[in-house]
Amino acid sequence: MQQSAQPPWEIVERGVFAIGSCRVCGWQSPARRAYSTARREATEHGDVCPGPPSAIELAPAPQTPAVP
Ligand SMILES: [Zn+2]
Structure with missing residues (x-):
């Protein structure tokens, strides 16, 4: 399935953690399991x-x- 409207954020996976990362303002969520x-x-x-x-x-x- 394709979504034409992508949200301004993405989820970055770091090890066992998932971190929300905003592409617009650079915001990042706390690392969540x-x-x-x-x-x-x-x-x-x-x-x-x-x-x-x-x-x-x-x-x-x-x-x-x-x-002076
Ligand atoms: Zn943002």
């Missing part, structure tokens, strides 16, 4: 994902005043 738990947490993250970091306006670094 249950694939279903990691998947559920990743799904929940998808609802609150803040989006790609580049979309967040970074405040310019404050300039250090030149002290």
Whole structure:
């Protein structure tokens, strides 16, 4: 079966653990022994994902005043 709409996250398997990893913002779930738990947490993250970091306006670094 094919899904045209892929979620922005994927489940990474690391040994016996499954970790949800967001491709959009880089979020990662705690390592879970249950694939279903990691998947559920990743799904929940998808609802609150803040989006790609580049979309967040970074405040310019404050300039250090030149002290003579
Ligand atoms: Zn995310």
